[in-house]
Amino acid sequence: MKAAELIEKRQPQWSELEQYVHSFQYGSRQKLTGAQMNRFAALYRAACADLALADSYSLPPDTVQYLHDLVAQSHNQLYRADRMRISNWLPVLMYDVPHRVFHDKSVRVVFVLFWGMFFLSMWLSYEDTIWPQFDNQPILSDFIASVDQMHSDAGITMQGGRHATLDSPGFYIWNNVNLCLKTFVEGILIIPGLVFTMFNSYLFGGTFGYYARPDAPVDVYNNLVNWATGHLVFEFAALILATAAGVKLGMSWINTKGLTRKASLQKNGMETIPIIGCAIVMMILAAFIEGWIAPSDAPYWVRFTIMILSLVSIIGYFIVLGIRQGGRHEIR
Numbered sequence: 001m002k003a004a005e006l007i008e009k010r011q012p013q014w015s016e017l018e019q020y021v022h023s024f025q026y027g028s029r030q031k032l033t034g035a036q037m038n039r040f041a042a043l044y045r046a047a048c049a050d051l052a053l054a055d056s057y058s059l060p061p062d063t064v065q066y067l068h069d070l071v072a073q074s075h076n077q078l079y080r081a082d083r084m085r086i087s088n089w090l091p092v093l094m095y096d097v098p099h100r101v102f103h104d105k106s107v108r109v110v111f112v113l114f115w116g117m118f119f120l121s122m123w124l125s126y127e128d129t130i131w132p133q134f135d136n137q138p139i140l141s142d143f144i145a146s147v148d149q150m151h152s153d154a155g156i157t158m159q160g161g162r163h164a165t166l167d168s169p170g171f172y173i174w175n176n177v178n179l180c181l182k183t184f185v186e187g188i189l190i191i192p193g194l195v196f197t198m199f200n201s202y203l204f205g206g207t208f209g210y211y212a213r214p215d216a217p218v219d220v221y222n223n224l225v226n227w228a229t230g231h232l233v234f235e236f237a238a239l240i241l242a243t244a245a246g247v248k249l250g251m252s253w254i255n256t257k258g259l260t261r262k263a264s265l266q267k268n269g270m271e272t273i274p275i276i277g278c279a280i281v282m283m284i285l286a287a288f289i290e291g292w293i294a295p296s297d298a299p300y301w302v303r304f305t306i307m308i309l310s311l312v313s314i315i316g317y318f319i320v321l322g323i324r325q326g327g328r329h330e331i332r
Contacts, residue, residue, distance in 0.1 A: 007063060013043055013046060014067070018070060043074075047071050061259070072266070101275055102318050103322065104248065104271070106248040107240070114240050115201070118202075118205035124206070139203070140202070140206045152219055168295065169288045169290070172288075175287075176284065179239075180280055184242045184246040187243045187245060187250065193246050194247065230306040230307050234289070234310055234314075235286045239279075241282070245275040248271065249265070252267070285310075293306060
């Protein structure tokens with residue numbers, strides 16, 4: 001579809017949405033019926049989809065700016081009142097968030113880079129015939145040594161054993177959220193953020209590959225797997241999302257797609273909120289698992305079940321809902 005055809009087709013809907021915004025600004029939303037509110041929400045989502053596809057359709061810069069302003073004003077009016085009502089938040093949480101995260105290019109790029117580096121590092125560390133002494137690289141060897149000290153039977157005994165207390169998650173919540181925000185800020189600088197995330201992926205992949213080898217210490221392997229199973233699913237996913245949110249915001253300064261830099265930062269800043277929000281939520285969930293389950297005497301099947309449930313919840317929310325909701329922006 002050509003730009004002129006799209007503008008001609010969508011203009012009536014944009015004008016209708018503009019009328020709703022005007023009525024909210026100078027009137028009362030309480031007078032609207034439920035059907036009218038649903039129509040307004042549908043028009044808003046359609047405008048969001050049009051703005052997201054503006055680059056693909058090569059829309060003129062003034063049209064892109066118009067859509068950006070319209071979407072911003074509509075968003076403010078749609079969510080300005082009754083913010084704490086579940087009925088208002090459910091469509092956002094179950095529709096907008098998974099759709100935005102799943103279709104975000106930055107999330108996909110960081111996902112591929114993270115897991116690509118993780119499995120490559122794991123493979124090279126496990127198959128030491130391909131790259132002999134790969135696990136003896138300066139920083140990786142130090143990391144493995146610290147893991148060895150922390151998760152060996154002797155090391156756990158020296159630490160006084162592992163015990164879960166009621167306030168155990170507190171430390172991990174503080175640590176995880178700080179890590180999440182640090183990763184986000186570094187992601188804004190793009191290269192430092194990607195390097196930091198891939199470096200962590202390299203360390204974890206190399207470490208797991210090393211301890212999976214037949215000649216690795218059995219007690220460390222068992223204790224490490226016992227400790228890691230469960231919370232790392234959420235932590236890794238959160239690390240990917242936090243990096244992607246930062247990279248997205250950083251790229252909006254470089255590639256404005258016809259907008260002014262200020263408008264580009266505003267637009268992409270709003271779009272990064274659900275991504276970094278999901279990252280923080282998953283870091284907090286990981287903190288509770290790491291604080292209560294990881295150091296407990298819970299059998300491995302409990303930990304494994306938590307890991308599977310975590311994985312299923314991530315796939316179900318971000319992928320299944322993200323795909324399933326993909327076509328609802330369109331209004332015929």
